[in-house]
Amino acid sequence: MTTDPILELYNHQFAIISLETTGISPQHGDHLIELAIQTVNWNGELLDSYETLIHPGKDIEGFQIHGITDEMVKNAPSISEIAPDILSRLNGKTLVAHDLDFAIRFLEPALNGKIANLKGICTLKLANLVAPDSGLRRLEQLCTYYDIDLYARHTAKADSLATAKLFSILKNLYNQKFEIEDFVRDFLFVIKIDDCPNGRNIFIKRKEARNIANIQKTRLYDLLNRLTSNAGDSVPVRQYLNVLDRALADRILSEREIVSLVELASDYKLSKDQVMKIHREYLRKLIRIYLLDEILTNTEMEDINLVSELLCILPKDLDLLIEYERTKIQITTPGLQKQLKSLKGKSVCFSGHLSCKINGERIDSELAQQLVKERGLMVKRVVSKNVDYLITAHAESFSGKGRKNRKALEYHINVMDEKIFWEMIGVLVD
Structure with missing residues (x-):
């Protein structure tokens, strides 16, 4: 029973990869410093996005090109730490990159030979097949030609997203000129990794790295x-x-x-x-x-x-x-809008220490005031004729001891147990 090539394509996923490096040759000591992988299906829908800076284990030169500095990669993971994340995102997919040969030269040694004879789709070569007379080769040139937004050149994320869009356009143009079976035969190299590790989702993005660098200064x-x-x-x-x-x-x-x-x-x-x-x-x-x-x-x-x-x-x-x-458990009881509306503008005063807790933590005066204000009530520091409720932790044993308590009795203010009050304004307490 033969597999339907169209069905095979529609069920397939592609790992679009882009990377930034310290130079052009891993054989001469250059290393990865940033990597991004966009996982897409045949229709070009984005299924997963991964990006991270990588600590190269050496000083970075030529940062003017990619904008990555030593400070930014200081806290970034090493290539060995993110290898499971790379491998898990490549396994079972077809690798796609602009200038695939360059990407493979860095990927194969970085992954310690976990993938041998790595193959995939090169959008540079695919573009030459689709439009051999264009003479275009750089990613930004092809993006301009095909009206693709490349918002931040020489960042792995932006380049990989642009490459994903370029691939979507080129494979559709290819299938207009050639048979879809040709595409499956010539381009669908499915990566299979024995004992593929589970991804650990380790990463540090550029923005986070800059924030960390700023903090450390x-x-x-x-x-x-x-x-x-x-x-x-x-x-x-x-x-x-x-x-x-x-x-x-x-x-x-x-x-x-x-x-x-x-x-x-x-x-x-x-x-x-x-x-x-x-x-x-x-x-x-x-x-x-x-x-x-x-x-x-x-x-x-x-x-x-x-x-x-x-x-x-x-x-x-x-x-x-x-x-x-x-x-954490929501602390606001649903369905109390009408009740809270009737309480809006009412004033409360707290007497003594509060005893109720929210999620195991005692409600302190700061949180109590915030809870009350959020629900449209006012907090008064002292008891006066303008106070509507005096809140106490033990209303059942309320007495006239204390200045606030005496004033409450004098002004016939409603004395309410703390727990009942919180329930009235829609706060769930332990």
């Missing part, structure tokens, strides 16, 4: 690196956070503020890891407050990114914090 990052690597026994989280709150109020860290933070950490013998843990927790709580309405606006994201950079938190760690908070 900051004065705070430099001073934090001078802290002890041995964790201290006492962690003055509250004291450190108080200083941090004041320093970040204007979203600027002055030299004096940076020195004060590091001196405090040094006095308490905090390690860099302990300080960064406090920084991540500070940022996590900020993200949580912004996510109370389950939406991160552009303004909120700008503030989160700014605080993240000031606290030397890497972009990938920020993404994990946001993802963590997004996936």
Whole structure:
């Protein structure tokens, strides 16, 4: 039983690869510094996209061409670390590249001979078959000729996406001139890898690398690196956070503020890891407050990114914090719009310490005020005739002790148990 060549093509996938290197010859010590793989089907639909910078293990020269500097690849994975990601994306597919021979010269040794006699489709050669008289060979020339947008030349991602579009055009033009069986016979080289490893999805993109490089240039990052690597026994989280709150109020860290933070950490013998843990927790709580309405606006994201950079938190760690908070149990009870509308403008005052928790964490005064404000109510610091509800952790044992309590009795203010109040305004508590 013969396989239908058209059906075979429609069920097939293509790995469009583009790379940037330190030079033109791996035999003379040049290495990969960036790689991108776009997985597409016969119709040109994008199924998967992968890109990463690669640490070459040597200094980079000629960065003016590709814009990749030593600082950008400082934290990038090595080729051996991303080999499983490359192999898993090539396995079972046909490799496509512009100037395929150049790509293979770097890929085969980089993958430690895991793929021998690598073959595929070269869009440069395919273009010569389709339009032999054009005389065009460079990717940007062919993109201009076929009206393909190449928005950032000499970046692996942009080049691979442009190559994918070029391939889609060229294979359609080829099939107008030749039989589709010819294409299957001459171009469909399916890569088969024995014991192919599973992808690990390790990568660092250009934007992230630049952000990391910028963070590592900051004065705070430099001073934090001078802290002890041995964790201290006492962690003055509250004291450190108080200083941090004041320093970040204007979203600027002055030299004096940076020195004060590091001196405090040094006095308490905090390690860099302990300080960064406090920084991540500070940022996590900020993200949580912004996510109370389950939406991160552009303004909120700008503030989160700014605080993240000031606290030397890497972009990938920020993404994990946001993802963590997004996936936590929703704290807003659905279907309460009408009830909240009737409560809009009402004022509340909290008496004593709060005891309720959200996802295992006690609601502090900052979060309590934010929860109330998000739902259209107002928070009052003192009890007056204008207060509608006095919230207390133990309403059943409410007494006239304390100034706020006496005022509440005097003004006949509604005293409400904290848990009942949270339920009333649609906050799910433990």
